[in-house]
Amino acid sequence: MITAQKNSKQFLSSRADLWFEDLIQSIQLDRELLETGLASKETRDTYSLLMKGSTDEIFKMSKESSNQYFISNIIIDYLMQLAQDNCMPRKLAFDYSNSRVLVWAEVGNESEEDALILAQAEINAKYQDYGICLTSSIVETEDKLTIPPHYKELTNKA
Numbered sequence: 001m002i003t004a005q006k007n008s009k010q011f012l013s014s015r016a017d018l019w020f021e022d023l024i025q026s027i028q029l030d031r032e033l034l035e036t037g038l039a040s041k042e043t044r045d046t047y048s049l050l051m052k053g054s055t056d057e058i059f060k061m062s063k064e065s066s067n068q069y070f071i072s073n074i075i076i077d078y079l080m081q082l083a084q085d086n087c088m089p090r091k092l093a094f095d096y097s098n099s100r101v102l103v104w105a106e107v108g109n110e111s112e113e114d115a116l117i118l119a120q121a122e123i124n125a126k127y128q129d130y131g132i133c134l135t136s137s138i139v140e141t142e143d144k145l146t147i148p149p150h151y152k153e154l155t156n157k158a
Contacts, residue, residue, distance in 0.1 A: 087115035093151035
């Protein structure tokens with residue numbers, strides 16, 4: 001038992017050491033890019049904000065980055081789930097807020113609607129711990145409704 005604990009601590013310590021070394025190398029690279037003027041605007045803005053030391057602004061930036069990351073992943077995973085279920089709505093559009101990905105979908109039958117509801121449930125189960133959920137508005141072709149203007153339609157180029 002003591003050997004297992006020792007091995008576990010050594011493993012965690014070596015992972016922490018590798019992570020820390022990678023972090024330092026990344027910061028050193030960023031410094032060189034900043035000094036030579038080759039850093040991206042995003043990198044310059046990030047370090048500028050960090051150097052100002054405004055905790056509120058740092059956490060705001062972190063939250064915005066986190067939301068962008070999770071919203072992108074939710075949409076991609078949702079589309080992959082629909083493709084896996086071989087269920088692509090006739091029309092599909094998205095909008096988002098800080099805590100929600102909104103889906104507007106037009107379906108032709110009840111089985112397509114069921115597949116969308118199941119896909120939504122699977123995505124929400126996967127991302128429930130991250131504070132962002134997917135919410136669908138599902139309409140039928142016969143309703144002849146247009147996509148609300150604040151949604152961005154996913155167009156099929158095929």
